Amino acid sequence: MSGRALVLAAHGSQSDPAANALVRRLAQTIRGRRLFDEVAVAFHQGEPGFDTVLDELAADEVTVVPFMTSAGYYSNVVLPEALARNRRYPEVRLRQAPPVGTHPGMASLFARRVSELLRSHELTREATSLVLVGHGTPRHPESRGSTLALVETLQQRRLAAQVIAGFIDDTPSLSLVLDQVTGEAVVIVPFLIGGGTHALSDLPRLSGLPAGELPVAARVGGRFVLLDDAIGSQPGIAELVVDLARRHTPPPPKRGQRGGRPASIKATSAPAPGTVHLVGAGPGDPGLITSRGLQLLRTADVVVHDRLLGHELLHEVKPGAELVDVGKGPGHVPLAQEEIGALLVARAREGRVVVRLKGGDPFVFGRGSEEVAACRAAGVRCLVTPGVSSAIAGPAAAGIPLTARGVARSFAVVTGHQAGPGGAPDDLAPLVAVDTLVVLMGRASLDRLALQLIAAGRDPATPAACIQSATTPEQRVTLATLATIAAAAERDGLQAPVITVIGAVAALAGSELAEWAAEAPRAIGKGA
Numbered sequence: 001m002s003g004r005a006l007v008l009a010a011h012g013s014q015s016d017p018a019a020n021a022l023v024r025r026l027a028q029t030i031r032g033r034r035l036f037d038e039v040a041v042a043f044h045q046g047e048p049g050f051d052t053v054l055d056e057l058a059a060d061e062v063t064v065v066p067f068m069t070s071a072g073y074y075s076n077v078v079l080p081e082a083l084a085r086n087r088r089y090p091e092v093r094l095r096q097a098p099p100v101g102t103h104p105g106m107a108s109l110f111a112r113r114v115s116e117l118l119r120s121h122e123l124t125r126e127a128t129s130l131v132l133v134g135h136g137t138p139r140h141p142e143s144r145g146s147t148l149a150l151v152e153t154l155q156q157r158r159l160a161a162q163v164i165a166g167f168i169d170d171t172p173s174l175s176l177v178l179d180q181v182t183g184e185a186v187v188i189v190p191f192l193i194g195g196g197t198h199a200l201s202d203l204p205r206l207s208g209l210p211a212g213e214l215p216v217a218a219r220v221g222g223r224f225v226l227l228d229d230a231i232g233s234q235p236g237i238a239e240l241v242v243d244l245a246r247r248h249t250p251p252p253p254k255r256g257q258r259g260g261r262p263a264s265i266k267a268t269s270a271p272a273p274g275t276v277h278l279v280g281a282g283p284g285d286p287g288l289i290t291s292r293g294l295q296l297l298r299t300a301d302v303v304v305h306d307r308l309l310g311h312e313l314l315h316e317v318k319p320g321a322e323l324v325d326v327g328k329g330p331g332h333v334p335l336a337q338e339e340i341g342a343l344l345v346a347r348a349r350e351g352r353v354v355v356r357l358k359g360g361d362p363f364v365f366g367r368g369s370e371e372v373a374a375c376r377a378a379g380v381r382c383l384v385t386p387g388v389s390s391a392i393a394g395p396a397a398a399g400i401p402l403t404a405r406g407v408a409r410s411f412a413v414v415t416g417h418q419a420g421p422g423g424a425p426d427d428l429a430p431l432v433a434v435d436t437l438v439v440l441m442g443r444a445s446l447d448r449l450a451l452q453l454i455a456a457g458r459d460p461a462t463p464a465a466c467i468q469s470a471t472t473p474e475q476r477v478t479l480a481t482l483a484t485i486a487a488a489a490e491r492d493g494l495q496a497p498v499i500t501v502i503g504a505v506a507a508l509a510g511s512e513l514a515e516w517a518a519e520a521p522r523a524i525g526k527g528a
Helices: 017-032 050-056 073-088 106-120 141-157 174-180 196-207 237-247 291-299 337-349 368-377 390-397 425-431 446-455 485-491 504-510 512-519
Strands: 004-010 038-043 061-066 093-096 128-134 162-167 185-190 216-220 223-227 275-280 302-305 322-325 354-358 381-385 411-415 436-440 463-468 476-481 498-502
Touching (some): 004 050, 004 237, 017 038, 050 073, 061 073, 061 237, 106 128, 106 185, 106 237, 128 141, 128 174, 141 162, 162 174, 174 196, 196 223, 275 291, 275 337, 291 354, 291 381, 337 354, 337 368, 354 368, 368 381, 390 436, 390 498, 425 446, 436 446, 436 504, 463 485, 476 504, 485 498, 498 504
Parallel strands (some): 128 162, 185 223, 275 354, 275 381, 302 322, 411 436
Antiparallel strands (some): 216 223, 463 498
16 A cells, blocks of 8 residues: 545435535546545445445545535544544554635635625625525534634625525524525525535525526515525635645655655745744735745744735634734834834744745835845844735736737836835836836825826826736726826726736736636635
8 A cells, every 4th residue: 555545525415416426526626636646535425435435545645524514423423433443454544634614715715706796796795795504403513613603704804794694404594594684685605515405406495596507696575686506616625625635644755656746846844943934925816825835824833914915814824823913004004114023033032933924025015125134133044935926916917918029028117106206207217118117006106107207208198007906806907098097096996905007018908818817716725
């Protein structure tokens, strides 16, 4: 026996093939990524059963991920008993991960999906009630836990005017909840990992909607009701499963053994205590942090982060880690740069692993070099993990290439503070010859910047684009010319953070490239 195996353990059904089909498709997806030597599916009800699967595996490292939403009877009793029965193979090391529904990235998966539904049906958060439907059972109260915890998290994120939980086999029932919601529109998202009869038949009936293919929407009782497919059908679920499996699977053997990594991909050792790591979080989408950055985040004792970041990545920190919000965001700097440096040094001197999490790349207008200097002046080891800069990723997410054959072959990145009150047109003169100009942190000074560029010789008719909250579900793009972009951004109500692109390539934001960028997957641990 040798190698590593992943087993997706699902409840399954003897009578409903649809309930088993989704997990089989997911296993095939993960199998195609070749992260494990074997990927198998086992059902409590249905074939193959857990004992049969373990008998057939050739791997000596087996990680079992319960493919369900909550830590209930199946994951707490049935699976551990099955694992105990199969410890008759002393050479096989069995490990059970938590249920996929308890992964901290589940909230981000829900948030992205709900934002997509609101956009596609032209619904506003203020007028919408969001209902999460769990299975639940009064026989095992713990099965409600993950649903209620998820609802609490989504309430804090204000995804909708009202976020409430309902249950199929517990209280409050979905019917009761639908009588209590106050929104003009109701979005129902099943917190079910598998589809099957519950999603395709029971929930439509309880919602007053026709059974069949999901999502389905109709007016019911004078209001708009939308029922989505089971959350387990969303593309990002595979990343959560893989991440749980990786956390509970030992590293692969060295090169030359089965499953070994190529020498060019080195396993990363645990970070040393008393070290500060400057980590680039990427442009906004939590899936765009590097795998190295994500590993450091998950092992940190202290995470010092900016206000620019969303909450999704902060769910990845380990239990008990200290989170320090230094509040660096648009127009809001409550902690001086010197104080941030002193904070990093103090925490590291306590012998702790400190991650300084910064949006984009730490060395692109992030004052990262100052924080490195502060640490090294104090004799504290400081390492930098680069990030995907929003200067590059933001335009790409809007379908704007910074260079394009025959259109642009050079670009420059500047900060909007370049156009401060004391700035002069001559200050920007060297930028006029650059094909593509990318402006970060320039929303407040956009009108002054445009006037200075025009005064320095830039054509007022040059295409321009503003990208708000690039790579996130809140991304919005405004197109105009250099002469009109400030007024257009004001008209559209764009709020910081905004990236501005000035140059002929900005006109491509309305092309097929933009459609492709909008369809690019945005899930937690893709880079992982």
